Amino acid sequence: MNPNYRYLLISLLCWLPIRSFAQRVYEGQVVNKVTEAPLKNATVALLKAKLAVATDDQGYYKLVVNKPVTNDTLQFSFVGYDTYLLPAANYQPKMFIPLTPANNRLKQVDIAGNKIKTLTLYKFNVSDIKDIRFELMTKDGLVRGGYYTTPVYTNGTFAKQFEAPQVNVKLNTIDLGRRDRDIPTSPEDYPLATSSKYMRFLIHVILPDSAGALGKTIFTKEVYISNGALKITIDLKDKQIIIPTTKFFIAVEWLPIRINEVIYLNVGRKTAGIKKDGSSQIEETAKYSILYQPFLVKFESAVGAVGWQSVDNRHWFKFDFRSPHPSRKHPNHDVALSATIVY
Amino acid sequence: MKKLLIAITCLLSLSAGAQQKMNTFYLVDDSTKSAIPAVSVSIVRAKLSITTEKDGIFKIPGDLSKMRDTIIFFAQHYIPLRLRLRDLSTMSSVGLKRDLPAAKMANIKLKKDTLLNDFSRLDVSYYVGLHADDPSYDFLQLAQKFEAPKAGCLLTRVNMHRLAFFINYYSSDPDRMARIELEHTKFRLRIYDIDATTGGPGKDLCDQIIEVSSSDQKELDISLNKYNIIIPNKTFFVAVEWLRDYYNGGSVSIYDFKTHRYKEHGFYKPSIGISPNTDKMLNIWALDFAHRWKPYTEFSPFGTDLAIKVNVEY
Numbered sequence: 001m002n003p004n005y006r007y008l009l010i011s012l013l014c015w016l017p018i019r020s021f022a023q024r025v026y027e028g029q030v031v032n033k034v035t036e037a038p039l040k041n042a043t044v045a046l047l048k049a050k051l052a053v054a055t056d057d058q059g060y061y062k063l064v065v066n067k068p069v070t071n072d073t074l075q076f077s078f079v080g081y082d083t084y085l086l087p088a089a090n091y092q093p094k095m096f097i098p099l100t101p102a103n104n105r106l107k108q109v110d111i112a113g114n115k116i117k118t119l120t121l122y123k124f125n126v127s128d129i130k131d132i133r134f135e136l137m138t139k140d141g142l143v144r145g146g147y148y149t150t151p152v153y154t155n156g157t158f159a160k161q162f163e164a165p166q167v168n169v170k171l172n173t174i175d176l177g178r179r180d181r182d183i184p185t186s187p188e189d190y191p192l193a194t195s196s197k198y199m200r201f202l203i204h205v206i207l208p209d210s211a212g213a214l215g216k217t218i219f220t221k222e223v224y225i226s227n228g229a230l231k232i233t234i235d236l237k238d239k240q241i242i243i244p245t246t247k248f249f250i251a252v253e254w255l256p257i258r259i260n261e262v263i264y265l266n267v268g269r270k271t272a273g274i275k276k277d278g279s280s281q282i283e284e285t286a287k288y289s290i291l292y293q294p295f296l297v298k299f300e301s302a303v304g305a306v307g308w309q310s311v312d313n314r315h316w317f318k319f320d321f322r323s324p325h326p327s328r329k330h331p332n333h334d335v336a337l338s339a340t341i342v343y
Numbered sequence: 344m345k346k347l348l349i350a351i352t353c354l355l356s357l358s359a360g361a362q363q364k365m366n367t368f369y370l371v372d373d374s375t376k377s378a379i380p381a382v383s384v385s386i387v388r389a390k391l392s393i394t395t396e397k398d399g400i401f402k403i404p405g406d407l408s409k410m411r412d413t414i415i416f417f418a419q420h421y422i423p424l425r426l427r428l429r430d431l432s433t434m435s436s437v438g439l440k441r442d443l444p445a446a447k448m449a450n451i452k453l454k455k456d457t458l459l460n461d462f463s464r465l466d467v468s469y470y471v472g473l474h475a476d477d478p479s480y481d482f483l484q485l486a487q488k489f490e491a492p493k494a495g496c497l498l499t500r501v502n503m504h505r506l507a508f509f510i511n512y513y514s515s516d517p518d519r520m521a522r523i524e525l526e527h528t529k530f531r532l533r534i535y536d537i538d539a540t541t542g543g544p545g546k547d548l549c550d551q552i553i554e555v556s557s558s559d560q561k562e563l564d565i566s567l568n569k570y571n572i573i574i575p576n577k578t579f580f581v582a583v584e585w586l587r588d589y590y591n592g593g594s595v596s597i598y599d600f601k602t603h604r605y606k607e608h609g610f611y612k613p614s615i616g617i618s619p620n621t622d623k624m625l626n627i628w629a630l631d632f633a634h635r636w637k638p639y640t641e642f643s644p645f646g647t648d649l650a651i652k653v654n655v656e657y
Contacts, residue, residue, distance in 0.1 A: 025465065064463075155598045189511050196468035256600045258642075261474050265508040267525065268594060286508065286525040286612075288595040290475050311603055 026091055027062040029126075029229050030055050030076055033098035036126055038233050042078035042099065046088065058229035094230055096126040118172070120340045121162045122305060129177030129230055129297045129336045151181050151295035152335050156311035158296065159206060159214055159251035160337045164243060169341040171219075171241040174203060174234040174250055177297035177336025178225075181262055193264040197228045199293035200260060202253035207245055214249050214308055214316050225294075231336075243341075249308065250339055252296065260292040297336040304332030363404045368431065370399040370416060373438035381531070381586055382418040382439070383483055385632040386428070390481055392632050394586045407432035415634055417483070419531065419552055419584070420444075423634050444550045453497055453656035459489045460626075460652045462504075464562055466619035467650050469642060470506045472610045475597045480610050482629040484533060485639060486544045486582035487649040489626075491574050493657050498572040500654035501532060501565045501581055505613040509559040524559045528591055528612035531555070531584040532565060534572050543628045543636035544580040548572055557613070574655065580628065581651055585611045616650030617642050 030042040038059030045052035048069040055061045063074075074091060076084040081099040129149060152158065181193040202222055209215030219241050223234055254260070268287025271280045298321070305321045321333040370382045378399035385392040389412055395401050410428040417423040421439040431437075472480045507526040532553040538545030549572050557563055585591065591611045598605050626648045627639040 023463075155600060155603070190509065192508055192510070194468060194470075194506070197466075198468065256475065256598070258469070258474050259645075261469070263470065263473055263506060263595075265510075265525075266596070267510075267523075270592070272589075284523070284525060286593055288473060288506075288593070290473070290595060290597045311600075 024065050024068045024088075025062065026065070026074060026088070027060070027093075027228055028095040028097060029059045029231060030061065030078070030097045030099060031059055031126065031231070032081075033100045036098070036231075038229075038231070039078050039081070039099060042076060042081075044097075045075045045077075046072050047075055048072040056227060057235075058225075058227060058232060060227040060229040062227070094130075094228065096130065096231070098126075116342050118340065118342050119165065120175075120338050121164065122160070122303070122334060122338045124175070124177060124299070124301075124334065124336045124338055126231055128299045128301070128334075129179065148300055149177075149179060150298045151179055152298045153181075153291065153293075153295050154254060154309050154311070155256075155292070156309065157204070157251050157253040157313055158335075159204075159249040159308040159310075159316070160335060161306040161308070162248050162250060162339050164246045164248065164341055164343070166343055167244055167246055169243050169343040171205060171239075171243060171339060172235075172237050172342055173340040174236065175336075175338045175340070176232050176234075176252070176294075177299075178230055178232055178294050179297050181264060181291055181295050193291070194262045196259075196262055196293065198226055198259045200224045200255055200257065201294055202251075202255065203234060204249075204251040204253060205241060205243070206249040206251055207243070208247045208249070212247065213318075214251075214310075218243075250337060251308075252294065252337070253313070254292045254294075256292055260294075261290050262293060264289045264291050298333050299336060301332050301334035303334060305334045305337075307335060364406060366403045366405075366407055366431065368401055368403075368434065369436040370395060370401065370418075371436050371438050372421075373440045376438075379418050379421065379439060382416055382421075383584075383587070385415045385417070385483065385634070387413045387415065387633050390632060392483060392587055394588050396588060403428075403431070413633075415632070417634060419533070419547070420550070425634075442547075444547050455492075456499065456654055456656040457492055458652055458654050459491070460487065460618065460620075460648055462618045462620050462648075462650060462652065464504045464616075464650070467504050467616035468619070469617040469646060470614040471617065471639075471641070471649070473506065473595050473614050474641075480608075482585075482631055482639070483587075483634075484582045484584045484630040485615065485649060486533070486535060486580040486628045486630070486636070487626060487651045488578065488580055488628065489653055489655075491577045491579065491655050491657065494575060494577050496574045496655040496657040498534060498567050498574055498579070498581075498653060499656055500567060501563075502652050502654075503563050503565075503583075504561060504616040504650035505557075505563060506616065507557075507559050507561045507613075526559045526612065527557070529554060529556045530586055530591070530613055533580075533582040533584050535580040535582060536574075537576055537578040537580070538636070541636060543638075544582060544630075548574065548579065563613075581653055582628075582630075583613070583615055583651075587611050617646040618648035618650045620648060621645050622647040 030039045040057050042055045043052055044061040049065050049072055051065055053061050053063050072088040074086040074088055076097045078099055080102055082102055084099055180195045182191045184191055204217050205219040206214050207216050266287045268285050269282050270285050272283040273281045275281050308316045308318050310316045370379050372379055380397040382395045384401055408429050412428045414428050415425050420443050422442045424439055510523040512521050534548040535544035536546045536548050549570055551570055593610055594607050596605050625638050628636045629639040630636055
């Protein structure tokens with residue numbers, strides 16, 4: 001055998017097992033296409049690999065395949081919904097899969113026959129919180145990337161102001177968007193922060209005081225997340241939270257506990273020695289910061305939000321996301337935090 | 344040496360005033376009188392520890408005769424030496440006695456191999472010594488416990504995950520991405536038998552020094568074939584020994600929720616990950632400044648293992 005072919009054959013033999021045993025991970029969320037509510041217990045299957053998992057409370061799935069099969073297909077199915085097929089080759093990280101209800105008409109009749117109104121205040125879509133990459137061409141012909149969303153986090157509590165159409169509404173669910181602290185802006189980049197699927201935080205429902213600022217807390221719940229869901233739905237239907245005022249606040253309180261910690265890279269400097277002229281010889285070095293999850297999502301929005309921030313839950317500082325930005329399609333910013341009420 | 348002096352001077356400046364006497368010592372092999380590199384020098388009550396450089400020199404400022412602490416010298420393949428600090432006031436060199444592991448059996452051919460403590464590196468989220476309530480870095484080594492399928496296995500490979508970042512940036516040449524590497528590190532890998540009394544790490548199982556260097560790799564894959572490390576019992580330990588020198592030193596900024604201020608804490612690279620898999624038993628042991636092995640409970644109950652996996656043949 002020609003020596004060149006022999007090397008080629010050896011290379012191929014070495015390469016093939018690595019390819020065939022490469023692990024693949026599929027993860028994301030399955031949601032109702034109409035309401036974007038998470039679908040619990042939907043089935044996610046890889047048809048050729050014959051693997052399947054069920055989604056959890058957040059509609060989240062994680063399917064790990066140790067031996068991927070070529071041209072496999074992901075199948076998403078749920079009783080009462082049209083089945084969704086996705087070629088595995090078209091999978092994108094942390095995809096939202098929208099399932100269409102199989103009988104929309106029946107559902108609409110139900111809603112029309114019911115006098116209870118359901119309204120989501122500051123509703124956001126999964127497309128608002130899913131990072132959308134944009135590219136800009138610089139003068140040098142280089143492609144620079146970026147994302148429309150930015151992380152929101154504090155060393156205390158962040159509260160968002162809501163306005164219900166009437167008093168005594170019932171708070172049914174709270175939805176919030178979540179992202180990693182740092183998301184690379186190009187395939188060649190790597191994140192400059194660690195990420196963790198685990199986090200624990202507090203949700204408060206707060207009434208306004210006489211001056212319209214944050215006053216009495218009427219409800220608090222600790223939320224624990226152990227998956228990589230980007231949209232988190234907190235179901236409060238059985239808590240019977242009646243809000244006696246039209247204006248109210250929903251607050252996220254960060255907890256400085258280990259499970260919430262991520263490590264973020266800063267470039268620091270240290271003195272490597274003293275030069276002959278007496279000046280310091282400085283070296284760049286890795287310097288880390290500890291940050292705390294969750295990282296909420298700020299996105300460009302037609303409707304701007306009003307937020308408040310506090311480090312002690314007593315002194316609140318207002319900041320307005322409705323800063324005009326005329327050059328953009330959406331001049332305002334919002335934080336992906338919504339409240340669904342019934343009345 | 345200059346950098347080491349700066350480090351130890353800073354560390355001890357809390358207890359020693361300015362313009363004090365500088366005491367210089369040479370750490371040497373007791374039989375050959377040659378310098379011993381990378382000796383761990385720990386001052387127990389002050390909770391200070393540094394690693395010497397190649398010249399084996401270290402300096403302590405102040406009047407040693409008035410100091411009431413204990414100092415421990417420890418180097419691989421030497422017997423640890425414990426002294427009162429005040430006893431050093433009459434010495435200029437410190438000799439350590441050799442303690443080499445027993446000779447091993449010749450190379451043998453084995454047919455099966457297995458991977459122990461496997462984990463997905465994508466799920467590693469926590470790292471030793473960096474998190475807010477564990478900033479003291481008061482351990483010299485951390486060891487991961489393994490259970491081999493049988494006694495007499497050959498340890499062939501160690502794979503570990505550590506925290507490391509690098510920054511890509513666009514250079515003026517459009518075809519070339521430039522890379523900033525900030526995470527250089529060097530450390531020693533230690534292999535231990537089980538101590539029958541404590542259940543923790545016991546005798547050193549490698550008669551050579553395994554020093555690992557890395558620039559910015561997160562995943563370190565270390566082949567041990569050339570060391571011919573035979574595991575005599577089913578239980579054994581793989582440990583990281585930190586070289587607490589200038590090059591590995593770093594800092595982490597942590598927000599204090601009580602005082603609402605940021606604090607800086609020192610640490611040493613590499614920061615080894617905590618395995619995302621949780622075991623019923625805690626399998627991490629730490630060697631403290633007083634040279635005692637203790638279970639490492641900082642990440643319990645979810646962090647029972649280090650992000651270290653090994654391959655053994657049998």
